[in-house]
Structures are given as C-alpha cells and as structure tokens.
Amino acid sequence: MAPISTASLPDIIFMLLxxxxxxxxxxxxxxxxxxxxPEATEVEKLEKKSLVTYIYVGVPLKQYQSMFGxxxxxxxxxAFATVNDIQSYIASEREAMKESDRPKMTTSIKADFDCPMGxxxxxxxxxxxxxxxxISYSTRKxxxxx
Amino acid sequence: xxxxxxxxxxxxxxxxxxxxxLIFFLITTTMGTDAGLARMLPxxxxxETEAPPPVNERxxxxxxxxxxxxxxxxxxxxDIKELKRATKEFIENPFNKENLSEKxxxxxxxxxxxPVSKGIISLQNDRNxxxxxxxxxxxxxxxxxxxxxxxxxxxxxxxxxxxLDEEQQKAVREVYPQRISEAEPKNVGTKN
Numbered sequence: 001m002a003p004i005s006t007a008s009l010p011d012i013i014f015m016l017l018x019x020x021x022x023x024x025x026x027x028x029x030x031x032x033x034x035x036x037x038p039e040a041t042e043v044e045k046l047e048k049k050s051l052v053t054y055i056y057v058g059v060p061l062k063q064y065q066s067m068f069g070x071x072x073x074x075x076x077x078x079a080f081a082t083v084n085d086i087q088s089y090i091a092s093e094r095e096a097m098k099e100s101d102r103p104k105m106t107t108s109i110k111a112d113f114d115c116p117m118g119x120x121x122x123x124x125x126x127x128x129x130x131x132x133x134x135i136s137y138s139t140r141k142x143x144x145x146x
Numbered sequence: 147x148x149x150x151x152x153x154x155x156x157x158x159x160x161x162x163x164x165x166x167x168l169i170f171f172l173i174t175t176t177m178g179t180d181a182g183l184a185r186m187l188p189x190x191x192x193x194e195t196e197a198p199p200p201v202n203e204r205x206x207x208x209x210x211x212x213x214x215x216x217x218x219x220x221x222x223x224x225d226i227k228e229l230k231r232a233t234k235e236f237i238e239n240p241f242n243k244e245n246l247s248e249k250x251x252x253x254x255x256x257x258x259x260x261p262v263s264k265g266i267i268s269l270q271n272d273r274n275x276x277x278x279x280x281x282x283x284x285x286x287x288x289x290x291x292x293x294x295x296x297x298x299x300x301x302x303x304x305x306x307x308x309x310l311d312e313e314q315q316k317a318v319r320e321v322y323p324q325r326i327s328e329a330e331p332k333n334v335g336t337k338n
Contacts, residue, residue: 010157013164020171038278042288043181052180108182117280118273121330128190136182137281 033058033075038113040139051104053093053132055086057119058112072115074123083119086126094132110138183284188327205247207236207267211283213274226282233290237263237322256302256317263322270329287326294322 035058046052056075060068064080074081076089094102107127111120127135209229210218217224219232239246247265254260267287271280292307295318299307307318 006161010160010164013161013168017164017168017171020168020175024171024175038281040183040281040285042183042285042292044184046180046182049180106184108180111277113276113278113281115277116273117271117275117277120277120280121271121273124187128187131189133187133189134184135187136184137284138180138182139281139285141181 029054029056029075029078031056031058031061031075032064032078032080033060033073033112035110035112036114037110037138037140039142040137041142041144043139043141044136046106046108046136048104050097051101051106052136053090053105053107054110055107055123056110057115057123072112072119074119083122083126086123087130090127090130090132104134105132106134106136107132108136108138183281183288185284185326201266202248202264204245205264205266207233207247207265209267209269209283209287211269211271211275211279213272215276215279217283226286229283229286230290230293233267233287234294236267237265237290237294239263239265252320254317254320256314257321260321262320266325266327268327268329284326291322291324295319298322 033056035056057072058075059065059070060073060080068080074083074086076085081089090107094105097105109120109123124135127133208218208220212218217226217229219229224232236246239249242249247263249261249263251259252262254262269283269287271283296307298321299305299310299314299318302318303310303314307315310318
C-alpha cells in the first residue's frame with residue numbers, strides 16, 4: 001500500500017493558523033481579582049474593542065489577600081486602585097483615544113456576581129463625575145427559560 | 147557559468163513550524179465575546195440646582211431592592227419573575243387604570259398622534275445588595291421594554307424590532323422611551 005501523502009498537511013495547518021491569528025485577541029491584563037461573571041438574558045454586544053475601557057471589581061485572588069484583604073477591590077489595568085483613582089484613569093484613557101472616538105467611549109464594569117452594590121455605586125458616581133456616562137455591565141448571556 | 151539546479155529546500159519541517167505557531171495562538175486566544183447590559187448614567191448635577199419638579203405619584207413605578215435581595219414593588223413584595231409582567235402593565239396601562247402610568251398624546255413618525263406613557267421607573271437598592279440581584283432586576287426591566295417594543299413593531303410593521311430599519315426603530319423607541327431612574331442607595335438597617 002502506498003503511504004498517504006502528507007504534502008498538503010502544512011497547508012491545512014497554515015489555514016488553521018491563519019484562522020486563529022485573525023480571530024485572536026490577546027488578553028490585555030492579568031486578573032488580580034476573582035471575577036465570576038453574572039448572568040443576564042438581554043445583553044448587547046460591545047461594538048468596538050478600542051472604544052471600551054474596563055474596570056474590574058472583585059475579591060483579590062489568594063496570593064494578594066495578605067496585602068489587600070478579602071473585601072472586593074477595584075482593579076484598573078494591572079494594579080489595584082481605589083474609587084478616587086477612577087477619574088484620572090478615565091481621563092488618561094480618554095486622552096489616549098482618537099478625538100472622534102471620545103464621545104463613543106464605553107466603560108465596561110466587570111464585576112463578580114457576589115459583589116455588594118456599594119462598591120459598584122461608588123464607581124458609578126465616580127464615572128458620572130468623570131463624564132463617562134456610557135456604561136455596560138459585563139454579563140454572560142443565558143437563554144430565556146420561559 | 148554553468149547552470150546548476152538549485153537544490154530543493156526540504157519542506158518537511160514546515161508542518162512542525164506551523165504546528166508550533168498554531169498551538170501558541172490556540173493557547174493565547176480568547177474569543178471576543180464581550181457583552182453586557184448597556185446603560186446610560188445621568189450627567190453629574192451642578193452643585194446648586196433646583197429640585198426637579200415633582201412627578202405625579204402614579205407615574206412613578208417604585209422598585210426597591212434590599213440587602214437581602216428582596217424586591218418591594220409599589221409597596222408590595224414581589225418575586226423577580228413577576229417583575230417583567232408588572233413593569234409592562236405599568237407602562238402600557240391597557241385599560242387606563244387610575245393607579246398606573248398616565249399617557250400623553252405625542253406626534254411620532256409612522257404612528258401619528260400616539261399616547262405615550264409618562265411612566266418613570268425608579269430603582270433603588272441598598273449598598274449591600276448583591277450585584278447579581280441588581281443586574282437581574284435591571285435585566286427584567288430591560289426585558290419588559292424590549293418586549294413592549296417588539297410587540298409594537300410586530301403590530302405595526304409585521305416584523306420584530308431588531309429587523310426594523312433605523313428610522314422605524316427610532317419611532318418605536320419614542321413610543322416606549324426607556325426611563326429608568328436610579329436613586330442614591332440608602333443604608334437600610336445594615337452594619338456599614
């Protein structure tokens with residue numbers, strides 16, 4: 001029996017490779033807080049990645065708990081932050097955007113489902129002060145069961 | 147110069163290189179599935195503003211959410227499953243009941259003079275309310291609006307709200323404008 005020709009194997013692999021290269025988006029930050037995404041049915045997709053600023057909220061991961069405690073904390077980019085840092089963070093993110101994109105800026109709040117609303121409310125107030133009014137509560141889509 | 151056949155490059159390892167790259171991208175990949183509940187925050191108030199004119203009580207649909215994630219809707223306990231139906235009834239007010247929202251005729255494209263509800267949903271939560279509970283309530287309110295808009299566009303245009311063109315969607319949105327007001331959270335009987 002003649003051996004199966006493997007000459008087209010690289011082509012197949014390359015095709016897969018290109019697919020993943022195109023569809024991939026690098027993870028920008030390493031989470032320092034635990035985030036279990038809450039669920040909702042009426043979700044809307046966030047349109048453009050470049051318009052979105054993220055705020056992470058959750059209990060610090062095990063290795064940070066000795067320093068930052070077990071209360072829910074805010075993470076901006078790669079560092080822990082407080083509510084007071086949000087305004088300057090939004091300002092710098094807005095500065096980095098193109099002029100024409102700035103009004104379309106969206107802030108996505110990625111918070112753990114078990115967070116108390118207090119911290120979320122504080123963030124919302126800070127965002128209001130920073131004029132970042134378009135927000136999105138990050139959720140996982142579940143199907144309606146009705 | 148004597149012509150020499152260029153030696154053929156061995157492409158046997160090409161697959162290995164491609165595999166390596168492929169595995170790298172497989173591992174680092176996270177599919178872009180970012181979705182969430184979209185909301186607009188009210189702009190910050192200047193320090194000295196007059197209090198807004200009082201709204202007629204029947205036009206306000208009060209939803210309270212306490213630190214035990216219990217719902218109080220218009221002074222009655224309610225299960226979260228009931229909330230969507232109650233909200234729809236409040237906004238739509240099909241039988242023009244006295245205790246549900248008032249309507250005011252407005253000129254709207256496609257619809258002409260149409261009675262638009264003046265209802266406002268007032269949502270208030272505690273600082274210790276669980277985030278998921280809060281989102282569930284927001285989700286139900288959103289679902290109520292989405293269903294109202296969908297039903298209207300099916301009645302009027304014969305297709306779902308998502309399939310309408312922009313002008314039509316805008317008209318439908320004007321018939322059912324989303325008015326959710328969030329009060330500053332209170333601390334009702336909690337420690338901090």
